[in-house]
Amino acid sequence: MTNAMVAELNHEEFEESLNQYVTFFIGKERYAFPMTDVVEIIRIPSMVDVPLTSSSLLGLANLRGHVLPVLDLRTILSFNSVEQTESSRILVVNVGTNIGLMVDRVSRVIDVTESDIQDAQGIKSSINAELLQGVINGGDDQGFIQILLPKQCVETQFQNIISDAVQSNSMADGSTTSITIEEEEADEDVDMLVSFNVDEQEYAFHLGSVQEIVRLPDDISQVPHVDSHVLGLINLRGRVLPLISLRSLFGMYEGEANEDHRILVVDLNEKPSQSSCVGLVVDGVKEVLRVSPNEQGEVPKLLNTFNSDDIEKICRLDNGKRLVSVLKPSSLLQYPSVQKAFDEAHQEDQTMEQQQDNDLDLDSDNEQMVVFKLADQEYGISIEDVQEITRVPEKLDKVPKTASFIDGMVNLRGTILPVVDMRTRFDMNRIEASDRQRILVVTIDSVKTGFVVDSVAEVLRLSKRQIEDAPPLSDDQNRMLGKVVNLSQRNRIIQILSARELLSANEQTIVADQLG
Template sequence: MMETEVSVNEFVTFQIEGEIFAINMAPMQEIIRVPQMVKVPKSPPSLIGLANLRGKVLPIINLRTVFEINEKEIDDSSRVIVVDFGETLGFLVDRVASVIEVDKSKIEETSDVQSIVKSEFLKGVIKDIAGFNMVMILNIDKIFEREFSELYSKKITEAHFKGRKIEEEKEEVFIEERQLISFLVANEEYAIPIENIQEIVQIPEHISKVPNSEKSIIGMMNLRDKILPLVSLRALFSLPEKELDEECRIVVLSLGKLSVGLVVDSVREVLRVSKSLIEPIPSILLKDEGSSEIEEICRLDRGKRLVSIISVSNLLKGKKIKEVLSSVEEEKTEMEQKKEVREQVDDEEQFVVFKIDEQEYAVPITSVQEIVRVPEDLTRVPKTPDFVEGVINLRGTILPVINLRKRFDLTEKPRDELQRIMVLIIDNLSVGFIVDTVSEVLNIPKSYIQKAIELSHEQAQLFSRVANLEKQGRVIQIIETKNLLKKEEIEKLEKSEEELEVEH
């Protein structure tokens, strides 16, 4: 695996345990504050957890753990350096210092360097630069290989060689462009991608009011024999009201099978701009990351003209707006409605969500036989794995019970009233699993479910998928129930079950 070099001389420097390190800027995407994280059982010790980074699941690695030095409490100075290895990873550091430029001739070998870091993790050293006596260049490739080589080395190598080739050919490829339609609202310029826009029409003579509707709903109009709800962008952005005049326009947006008219002060122009001029809005400006109405900024006229690009899906999230949109949807026949319901069900999966050690997990509802309280006493079974708490008699059937905390190598917890036994069917065997609490039955759209990042073999077997509910700020790990027990463990449980049934 090779680090793609944007500039061989550019490095970002950071501090760990009082020493200064640097990594090449090329694979680095950004530097962020330490986000909220979800812990992953059966993962490498260096993995602190998973975080949500603008809709993507970001694994975060503690470099202190990798370097086998004492952990440090996360504070205001702590940062996560986000690096792209084909899969995006975050590295926790004590503090980020600066970006430096270094002449290759100043990079020396590390053979004589004494550091908290093993020499295998260093690829060079820079002396007397940017006010530092010595800056050690980390070999991120080596760190990555040590932590995840079992599952990723081949995949990531291929991804980086492919990325390198793209970079080398970039100058020969035509510049990718995006088409936007820009308009004014309260003298500020906004834009919407042209693919979201059906048409632009003038304000009609008559607008039908919608009783008891949200302030942003102006009313409804007839557009070629179809009802079109009208929404004020001024009201959505909490700007002062303005009387509709001849300059105002209605930008007709497409929302699947529905259309909505967005009322703006005036339409300015159709823009065709290079993607290089468009960048995500800085996260510090987001009120609620992942749900902001403005997602990107387009810089024109050398940065003198800024155009805010609107996310149509985030703009019209309000409950009352959705109710109005639903109320004006064209009537469907009973057959069409039934078909729509079937399609909607097919596009979702149903899960039972539960918690262990304050982390959320889910199992498909089809694998859950029932959920029962934990009895006061469980019958111990000799010659079974440590995580088997015992067995209970469930309506005449001997049910083995497993402590899921022990199965996930987590600290034990005293019994309480909230704990439950989830009875799952694994390879035709009913097995009970003790969890801290069962939260809910949740329908999750398939579009929110993605393949989990493989961090270790056992973790990948147990948690093959993850549900990323970014609007709710939740990352739910989906358990592959058939892999909760190994084949030999199932055989032992079946044998113990048969022996107990004979005794009874």
């Protein structure tokens, strides 16, 4: 593959400085966030529900080993909630800490001059003006694009997150900031392509092959005895990816890395038993293209003589003045050095998992947690606070004038034990009794109380280093569920319950009097 494969692009110079905005839809309305605030755009991840919080909180997700609160921007802006669709996306924004905001669908990144941004005061909008930076004239029949301020949007219902972020940017990860742009759903006959530059030439991958776009990290592990285009291995979201320079792979001059360089995480989809993703370093990402069949052509045989069938097709845009070469991801596997890098990444993944197990075995500062479930969500409580786990009897003994939060009493080997449904602690609906339910006997200030849970999953041993502060989402949540365990390798987030907070001081007094 040579530089002569595609035509050089000529772009007009803008006299005014450009600002970039990520545009998206909520219903039929278009909004935007400043590009500088958007870290990443992802599909809807698996999430853990968090009780005792606002309805705007969709849950907690695992993002690159960090716990990410995900909020519903519809609810924050006082729109009616709707079911998630294939187009729904999470915009990860940095407000001092990383927060996910769900939108109906993402459109594109636009360049805007300062003169194109108007004051929001003169525009009729159902959105609180304090949440708006301004408006952009969309220049089409869809009207204005309202620019939202991410920090102010989050502050409306989650002030604790912002306050905590001011004190500590524990979740911010500037070394691997990323952005993934996914266009709104295309027509059946239109191809969606992510275009990028390599040595001033324009290439593209099919949108479905590109998982995300990541900034170059500071830490790249070198791989010995491979060709120069294999830059090494990176750790992304708990998985190891080989990092390949497309410039070097295509025989182009390897220049110095700069702020425009990006890593495209591309799925080669060849080896389902192993990781099929690779990080490809490009000079810069341009846009998401919508290309019709009549703008696409076959590749001249001359162009594929250098590296077999690297190029799948040629797109002729702007009346043929702009040529984009569409690459085949799977063709990269023809390079032995790329295959070796995959093997190294797979081996490094296994080594990391083994090392984590070894560290846990050697760590004397371990913690054991009883993991239980409520409404299919996992929670943990220190095994030191749990005296025993027992089955729920067919019938709990009712005692006259017992406090309403106490479901009944049970005789446990001669000891009378008040029983409380754990679901009521988290404002959850009760469920019918089942054989899977268990009673956790917990000691709170020398008083034993039984708490009914939906089921007990396991006793988990882990290092105390794996326990971290949970995002402060509400006063009640922060008090009762202020810690989490993020097992990113297993895609599990376990919220840790503070046993002392299960009963208020008044409830503890009532329980003590009942037993008195």
